[in-house]
Amino acid sequence: MWRIWLRGAAEFLGSIAGAILLLSLLVVAAQPPHGIWPFATNVLEQFLRAVAGDFGRSTATGAPAMIVAWKAFPATAQLMASGAVLALLIGIPLGFLLSAGRTLRAAAPLLQIVTAIPVFLIALALIWIALRSFHMAAPLHSRNTSLASLLNRGDWSGAWFLYLLPALTVGAAGAARLQLSLQRAADIAWAAPYRSGLRMMGLGLFDINLRFALPEIVAAMLRDLRAFVLALISAAVIVEWIFQIGGAAALFLKAAASHDWSVVSAILFLFALLVIAVGFLGDVFASLILSEEAR
Amino acid sequence: MSGVAARTGSSRHPRMFRTIIGTAGIAGLGLIAVVVALNNVVARVSAGAVHVAPPLLAPGAGFVLGTDALGRDVMSETVHALAVSFSSAALAAAIAVFVGAFAGFAAVRMPLRLGEFVRAVSGVVRTVPALLLAVVLVALSARDFSTIAVGLAICPAIFNRSFDSAMRLARSRHAVYARASGIPGLTLLRRDLVYELRRNFLYVAGRALAAAATILATLSFLGFGAVPPHRDLGLMIAQARDSYLSAWWCAFFPALALVVFVLCARFAATDDNGDVS
Numbered sequence: 353m354w355r356i357w358l359r360g361a362a363e364f365l366g367s368i369a370g371a372i373l374l375l376s377l378l379v380v381a382a383q384p385p386h387g388i389w390p391f392a393t394n395v396l397e398q399f400l401r402a403v404a405g406d407f408g409r410s411t412a413t414g415a416p417a418m419i420v421a422w423k424a425f426p427a428t429a430q431l432m433a434s435g436a437v438l439a440l441l442i443g444i445p446l447g448f449l450l451s452a453g454r455t456l457r458a459a460a461p462l463l464q465i466v467t468a469i470p471v472f473l474i475a476l477a478l479i480w481i482a483l484r485s486f487h488m489a490a491p492l493h494s495r496n497t498s499l500a501s502l503l504n505r506g507d508w509s510g511a512w513f514l515y516l517l518p519a520l521t522v523g524a525a526g527a528a529r530l531q532l533s534l535q536r537a538a539d540i541a542w543a544a545p546y547r548s549g550l551r552m553m554g555l556g557l558f559d560i561n562l563r564f565a566l567p568e569i570v571a572a573m574l575r576d577l578r579a580f581v582l583a584l585i586s587a588a589v590i591v592e593w594i595f596q597i598g599g600a601a602a603l604f605l606k607a608a609a610s611h612d613w614s615v616v617s618a619i620l621f622l623f624a625l626l627v628i629a630v631g632f633l634g635d636v637f638a639s640l641i642l643s644e645e646a647r
Numbered sequence: 648m649s650g651v652a653a654r655t656g657s658s659r660h661p662r663m664f665r666t667i668i669g670t671a672g673i674a675g676l677g678l679i680a681v682v683v684a685l686n687n688v689v690a691r692v693s694a695g696a697v698h699v700a701p702p703l704l705a706p707g708a709g710f711v712l713g714t715d716a717l718g719r720d721v722m723s724e725t726v727h728a729l730a731v732s733f734s735s736a737a738l739a740a741a742i743a744v745f746v747g748a749f750a751g752f753a754a755v756r757m758p759l760r761l762g763e764f765v766r767a768v769s770g771v772v773r774t775v776p777a778l779l780l781a782v783v784l785v786a787l788s789a790r791d792f793s794t795i796a797v798g799l800a801i802c803p804a805i806f807n808r809s810f811d812s813a814m815r816l817a818r819s820r821h822a823v824y825a826r827a828s829g830i831p832g833l834t835l836l837r838r839d840l841v842y843e844l845r846r847n848f849l850y851v852a853g854r855a856l857a858a859a860a861t862i863l864a865t866l867s868f869l870g871f872g873a874v875p876p877h878r879d880l881g882l883m884i885a886q887a888r889d890s891y892l893s894a895w896w897c898a899f900f901p902a903l904a905l906v907v908f909v910l911c912a913r914f915a916a917t918d919d920n921g922d923v924s
Binding site: 366367370371374378381382464465468469470471472473476479480483484578582583585586589590593604605608609611616620623624627628631 | 767768770771772773774775776777778779782783785786787857861864865868869870871881884888891892895898902905906909910913914
């Protein structure tokens, strides 16, 4: 077991170091010095500073880039977390449902029509439905107003627009990714040859699914958590821009447009750290589940 | 166990059903390609022509898909925008396949485990979503280079898939037996390349096309992609944002064209296991 942890930890640290190196390359490549040697020296300096947590200063505000990014991160984290919860609530039952029977499996490609819709179109469609079909009014408040205070005031429109619609959009993107990985894992587990062997040995279908198929499906899902988080981040960028939420994802777009590379690299580092950490935990837990099953 | 299940043909769709989906996808892409090639014939108004009719005219007999806020024919504009989106996505996908897929195939055969090092680097790049990577590349260069930026941004995912697939081939039993029986490495390489072209590259190309179309449209929607007057579908939808609540057709038809395009590309990429994305 300790080998799994050790290997995972080495990959985790290596990935973080690699991400910092790539972001250092990005910052230096944005304003490259003349010559290879000064370039390499600048990259090394930038890398060592970044390892110490110093990603430079924002060219727009002059504040340390990591502090600028960190201040904007909670709004994005909140959006991604609420989207992830919705994605789990929608994606897991849908994934199991669409891999349950032959007829339902055949309907799976139809779901591709839904998942082929780009995130910004989902957001625009949800806004259109809220305004035109449910006759809601566009909110006058900014996202600074908390959800609790909106609900206390009975401002359902505000709560819907500022919190539920963004979370739904991110959740839809996450659910599409989740049900896909779940469905793939379930397909492989359902068709595994050991199932017929266990049936012949007299084990019931429920027991086979619970003891053998389910751990494999859960492990495969955990291994795919990295892709799930990537989908949530991409969706958060688009949603924050459309709904004008002042989070790290929207700040990333503004910083990229204004060539504020220190802030860009700090935000990308936070996102990369999130992806690497979730991927690491997913891999470790998947290994634990499979080793328990093997026991 | 999973690998065995996959190899023995375990899949959720019957083969014929998969064939129908794949054929529908390829036929759809072919139809789109024809429309794109004949865009100046299909569209009755040239691209960007304003005030051809009263603004925000609803779909009807005169203008089948209506007109937008500047009095442009939505149908003609959608066809022209589809042509821009299709050609850009095809170019981005071609870049991704040539750089990503072929590099992934070649990297497996690199000496000193260099390929595995490149695979690890690619894995690190993949911790940044392709959309964000494309935004960074556009910001580093210019909006005119968005097609190349998107092509490069989706490369790591394609590289990893091709690398893993080629690695399985290189380590497969047939490769071991072939080497043991004295078959030259070049013959084996040729065989693997043909096998990869049939099994992996076509699937990857479809996936790359779908991803490129989605990311390019999103980039344009966010203001990092197509530059007016060459509007693609994403930019067309972005410019319809102010009017789409009262005039739905301004955004609906370009959105529909985009979804159909992405869907066809994803269906065309149906693989042996029936995965369509």
